[in-house]
Amino acid sequence: MIKVEGHVNLYRDEKSGAIINTDSASYDKYVKTIENAEIKKQELDKIKSDIDEIKSLLRDLLNKQYQ
Helix, strand or coil: CEECCCCCCEEECCCCCCEEECCHHHHHHHHHHHHHHHHHHHHHHHHHHHHHHHHHHHHHHHHHHCC
């Protein structure tokens, strides 16, 4: 692999010409960020679902009171 000028962790594959980043710490941080974003999205979806359920139960309760 050939080192890319001006970049500490970048190398060019001689056969494919692809740029390869060898900074595994940054990659691990990126993967963790993506995982955390997915967890937060799932939590938000759960909260929205719970709120919808609460609203439905309140509507049912109100309807029973006025019948």
